[in-house]
Amino acid sequence: MELVVNILLGIVIAATPLVFAAIGELVVEKSGVLNLGVEGMMIVGAIAGFSVTIQTGNYLAGVVAALVAGALMALLFGVLTQTLLANQVATGLALTMFGLGLAALWGQDYSGKAAGNFPKLDIPVLSDLPLVGKLLFGQDYLVYLSILLVVGVSWFFRKTRGGLIIRAIGENHDAAHAIGYPVVFYRYLTLLFGGACAGLGGAYLSVVQTPFWAEGMTAGRGWIALALVVFAAWRPGRALLGAYLFGGITILQLHSQGFGVKVEAQYLSMLPYLATIAVLVIISSDRLKVKLNAPACLTQPFRAAT
Amino acid sequence: MLRLEPRREPSKAMQVLTPVFAVALTIIAGLVLFTILGKDPFRAIWLIFFEPLTQTYALAELTVKGTPLILIGAGLAMGFRAGVWNIGAEGQFVAGALAGGSVALALHETAGLWIMPLMCLAGMLGGMAWAAVPAFLRTRFNANEILTSLMLVYVAILLLSALVHGPLRDPEGLNFPESRLFSESMTLPILIEGTRAHVGFILALLAIAVAWLFMERHLLGFQIKVQGQAPLAARFAGYSEKRIVWLCLLTSGALAGLAGTIEAAGPVGQLVPALPIGYGFTAIIVAFLGRLHPFGILLGGLLMALTYIGGEAAQIAMSLPSATTRVFQGMLLFFLLAMDVLVGSRIRWAPRQAAG
Numbered sequence: 218m219e220l221v222v223n224i225l226l227g228i229v230i231a232a233t234p235l236v237f238a239a240i241g242e243l244v245v246e247k248s249g250v251l252n253l254g255v256e257g258m259m260i261v262g263a264i265a266g267f268s269v270t271i272q273t274g275n276y277l278a279g280v281v282a283a284l285v286a287g288a289l290m291a292l293l294f295g296v297l298t299q300t301l302l303a304n305q306v307a308t309g310l311a312l313t314m315f316g317l318g319l320a321a322l323w324g325q326d327y328s329g330k331a332a333g334n335f336p337k338l339d340i341p342v343l344s345d346l347p348l349v350g351k352l353l354f355g356q357d358y359l360v361y362l363s364i365l366l367v368v369g370v371s372w373f374f375r376k377t378r379g380g381l382i383i384r385a386i387g388e389n390h391d392a393a394h395a396i397g398y399p400v401v402f403y404r405y406l407t408l409l410f411g412g413a414c415a416g417l418g419g420a421y422l423s424v425v426q427t428p429f430w431a432e433g434m435t436a437g438r439g440w441i442a443l444a445l446v447v448f449a450a451w452r453p454g455r456a457l458l459g460a461y462l463f464g465g466i467t468i469l470q471l472h473s474q475g476f477g478v479k480v481e482a483q484y485l486s487m488l489p490y491l492a493t494i495a496v497l498v499i500i501s502s503d504r505l506k507v508k509l510n511a512p513a514c515l516t517q518p519f520r521a522a523t
Numbered sequence: 524m525l526r527l528e529p530r531r532e533p534s535k536a537m538q539v540l541t542p543v544f545a546v547a548l549t550i551i552a553g554l555v556l557f558t559i560l561g562k563d564p565f566r567a568i569w570l571i572f573f574e575p576l577t578q579t580y581a582l583a584e585l586t587v588k589g590t591p592l593i594l595i596g597a598g599l600a601m602g603f604r605a606g607v608w609n610i611g612a613e614g615q616f617v618a619g620a621l622a623g624g625s626v627a628l629a630l631h632e633t634a635g636l637w638i639m640p641l642m643c644l645a646g647m648l649g650g651m652a653w654a655a656v657p658a659f660l661r662t663r664f665n666a667n668e669i670l671t672s673l674m675l676v677y678v679a680i681l682l683l684s685a686l687v688h689g690p691l692r693d694p695e696g697l698n699f700p701e702s703r704l705f706s707e708s709m710t711l712p713i714l715i716e717g718t719r720a721h722v723g724f725i726l727a728l729l730a731i732a733v734a735w736l737f738m739e740r741h742l743l744g745f746q747i748k749v750q751g752q753a754p755l756a757a758r759f760a761g762y763s764e765k766r767i768v769w770l771c772l773l774t775s776g777a778l779a780g781l782a783g784t785i786e787a788a789g790p791v792g793q794l795v796p797a798l799p800i801g802y803g804f805t806a807i808i809v810a811f812l813g814r815l816h817p818f819g820i821l822l823g824g825l826l827m828a829l830t831y832i833g834g835e836a837a838q839i840a841m842s843l844p845s846a847t848t849r850v851f852q853g854m855l856l857f858f859l860l861a862m863d864v865l866v867g868s869r870i871r872w873a874p875r876q877a878a879g
Contacts, residue, residue: 253669293857302527302867303860306608306669310807311860315853321846432846437677444670483685490674494660497671502664520529 222348224468229352229360230426232464234259234418236363238442239449239456240370241414246446247374248407249387249514252294253309255415256439257316262287262416263423264324267430270332279332279424280359280417287416290316291408299401299408302518313439321432332428335359359421364457366414371453383407387512390519400519415439437490444493448500450510459496466492527868537866542812542819544865545858546826552854562841570840571833571851581832583718587790588831591616591782591802593727593824596809597734597817598775604738604815605747606754607771611657611672612779613803614679615650619780620787621683622649624702624794627709627787628691634708642709642784643726650780651773653679658772662765668772676803684796691794702794711789723785728821730778735817743770779803801849808856827852 238255245252252258265286270279294312297303335357338344343354374380383403386393390400422438423430441463449455470485501507550568557564575581595612602609609615623646630638656675660666684700693703711721738744750757750767757764782802787794809827813819834848 297857297861301861301864303863307807307811307856308860310610311853311856314804314808315850315857318846318849318851318853322844322850325844325846437674440670440673444674447667447670481685481689483681483688487678487681490677493674494666494671497666498660498664501666504665507665 218348222352224472225352227468227471228461228464229356230464231467232460233360233363234421234426234438235442235445235460235463236367236457237418237421238415238439239445239460240363240367240453241411241418242442243446243449243451243453243456244370244383245407245411246515247387247451247512248383248404249390249512249517249519250298250404250408251305251309251516252291252312252408252411253306253443254290254294254312254316255442256435256437257313258287258290258412258415259419259422259439260320260433260435261290261316262419263434264320264327264430265416266420267332267423268323268327270424271327271330276335276424280420283416283420284413285416287412287414287419288409289412290416291412292405294412295405295408298518299404302520305516305518317433324430324432327430328432330429332424335425335428357425359417359425367453367457374453384512387514390514390517394519394521400521404519415442418442441489441493444497447507448496450500450506451512463489463492526871527864528871529868533866538814541862541865542814542823542859544862545812545855548858548862549851549855552858553851556847556850560843562843567837567841567843570837571830574836575829575832580718581836583715583720584832585825585828586720586724588828589824590723590727590789591786592806592809592827593821594730594778594782594785595775595803595806596813596820596824597730598778599806600810600813600815600817600820601734601738601747602771602775603751603810605750605767605771607768608669609654609657609672609772609775610669610807611654611674611676611803612775612806613799613801614672614676615653615776615779616783616786616803617676617679617683617799618653619646619650619783620794620798621686621783622646622780623784624787625691627705628702628794630709631703631706634706636708638708639711639788642788643781646780646784647777648780650776650778650783652776653780654772654776658769662768668768680799683794683798687794687796700796704793705788709788710792711785719790721785721789723789726781726785727824731817731821738817747771805852808852811856811859
């Protein structure tokens with residue numbers, strides 16, 4: 218039983234960065250924008266959160282720094298694609314390359330330092346319950362935040378006017394513009410939100426999960442988050458499910474050696490990437506369904522008719 | 524206030540000028556960056572962009588680093604024109620190096636002029652095989668080639684690492700994760716004595732010439748352009764989208780694979796886990812810097828090679844961090860994409876209107 222709880226705890230910790238990054242990108246894509254720079258925003262968030270946590274010794278300051286850093290990166294993407302109408306695919310790639318370089322430059326003095334233990338929820342009695350106590354009431358605060366975020370985004374798109382407007386912009390920006398909604402303004406907002414989420418996902422890696430800084434430590438998680446949005450068919454709840462599924466695969470890979478599986482480590486490390494491809498293939502093969510679920514204006518530039 | 528006004532036709536002059544503007548802006552941003560880092564900004568820029576052009580050895584190095592960038596960039600540009608986003612060239616580069624390198628290692632006791640062409644062929648096939656996966660998944664299952672090709676980069680790098688730790692490891696080595704050194708028949712002949720410039724550069728020039736002929740003079744090149752600019756028109760004209768996807772991915776995969784073999788058989792001379800150093804990603808910048816045109820890619824590849832060489836020189840001379848080059852390359856692509864707005868629009872100074 219102890220082992221099962223440990224595995225479940227491991228899955229939650231492996232999945233949480235993906236939850237943050239995927240839910241942020243989901244909101245961005247709902248507004249009709251594809252930001253392929255998730256990896257770049259994540260890694261900059263990772264080093265921003267890590268360096269500020271080390272400098273100030275304050276976890277909250279680190280989290281805020283990661284949010285701001287991710288949002289600033291997204292702002293750069295917004296200026297290029299929304300104001301200057303640059304190609305979204307190319308700009309997203311540029312954001313990732315720039316982010317990886319910037320983070321490496323920023324983090325060169327931080328290798329080998331550790332961030333210590335991130336504060337965890339601790340409720341008397343409940344957190345000390347056998348087995349479920351640690352799992353349900355003893356996680357770090359960011360895990361609860363990630364789940365609240367998913368619930369919040371789901372509620373936002375279903376029940377609020379703002380959510381409806383963003384969905385309308387993603388489906389048909391010309392019609393939304395004709396009704397009088399400021400398309401570009403709303404897209405900037407979703408981009409900033411997505412950037413902040415990706416930054417936080419990165420910081421979760423460097424400040425909570427590992428907790429140290431290593432160059433290129435996101436190792437493709439930003440790209441996996443992008444695939445998760447497709448997997449989720451742009452539904453928040455399914456994004457959460459997908460992230461936990463991937464957390465499971467990561468943990469499986471780590472534990473399989475403990476179980477005595479005789480395969481070289483490199484082949485096991487391929488698992489998350491191969492699983493991403495498999496998932497994409499399964500979800501995408503139903504063309505009609507993808508077409509119905511995907512925001513119709515995804516990657517299309519918007520230029521108001523004058 | 525400033526306002527963007529759409530042009531009736533894309534500006535020809537701006538198409539040529541924007542890469543120049545982007546480089547100029549990158550240099551200016553670099554001056555700011557070095558000032559922030561507390562280094563002499565003018566000396567750093569001089570070392571990165573100009574100093575290498577004054578030395579024969581550095582000029583030769585320009586062709587060594589430029590070769591993979593030009594080869595990969597030429598292939599990627601073809602796909603980008605058709606809206607086929609192969610961003611996994613780094614993986615195809617590794618697959619090509621593995622295939623070409625495996626041929627060399629299997630034949631390590633033989634010698635002959637025929638080995639090198641065989642290695643190059645194997646490298647191209649390896650790259651094609653790696654690129655065939657996203658092509659198949661996109662045409663058969665509609666899976667996005669951006670994500671699948673990128674995921675395969677990680678798989679290829681892990682595969683390289685597994686193989687040089689295992690079956691391809693030098694049996695006479697000291698258990699280091701590296702293959703045998705390639706013999707003379709398995710390394711590319713040197714062009715200029717005393718430098719590392721090798722015949723691979725001639726292959727890159729050849730690839731540029733063929734790419735130009737294909738894109739500008741062949742019907743398939745025309746179909747690729749129509750597919751990218753007006754997919755609906757392409758469909759009405761009866762062009763097969765699937766065929767174009769396959770063509771673009773296989774061609775770019777073959778060129779990336781060839782670049783991988785050339786890298787292994789040229790400057791490196793063996794298979795090591797650290798073989799891929801990001802050429803596959805930098806080549807994306809090269810393709811855009813060259814405006815997706817073969818001749819532009821030739822210039823763009825040489826310019827990006829310059830930032831590698833100059834960047835290394837500046838790292839040593841001024842103890843700059845190695846990530847500086849990558850920040851530079853990222854900034855260059857940003858400025859390039861930002862400047863692109865001038866091709867389709869002009870900036871006008873217009874009086875503030877009541878409702879923007």
